[in-house]
Amino acid sequence: GQNIDQPTEMTATEGAIVQINCTYQTSGFNGLFWYQQHAGEAPTFLSYNVLDGLEEKGRFSSFLSRSKGYSYLLLKELQMKDSASYLCAVIKAAGNKLTFGGGTRVLVKP
């Protein structure tokens, strides 16, 4: 099976930085995704990490440590529109099935 843990909720101020941690336990790991999901909408792809290290994409960065079973999503220069749930998801080599964590709801305050 797979266990994917992330905090339930985080609050941050507009313009600040927030780091969302995700830990996972899985066999046959083949990559980790971060998705953003606004209330009542479908998840949208943010990032994909399969090798250790940091991937930077504009205001969003994602980090992976395979040996530690750990990832984080870093959101910089927070904007009000960044208020959403952020889902960590792990994919296994067999079957290409994506398993999601429970999501972290980020609330950005003025």
Place this chain on the structure above:
Amino acid sequence: DAMVIQNPRYQVTQFGKPVTLSCSQTLNHNVMYWYQQKSSQAPKLLFHYYDKDFNNEADTPDNFQSRRPNTSFCFLDIRSPGLGDAAMYLCATSRDPGESEKLFFGSGTQLSVL
């Protein structure tokens, strides 16, 4: 241009009345997935098709069925909806299994059961 299209956006049905949700894709992807997402929970995979091969998750209730008549379309049938089946149903596609492809999600169908 929408690539994965789900209809309707909102669906209301009655307890025990069969309902069908639809999904179509213009990406020509081989794999189509159905996820169930209840409020404030993670999306949960129900089943997926790789071409015409149906792959059911072990804990998906028998009440949920799926059809894929061609590459572009996939349907989710709920034979006798219960109150606990009220959720957002997400359709997603990917090019191939065995590759770590990001999934393309539709906008979802929010199902209410009265």
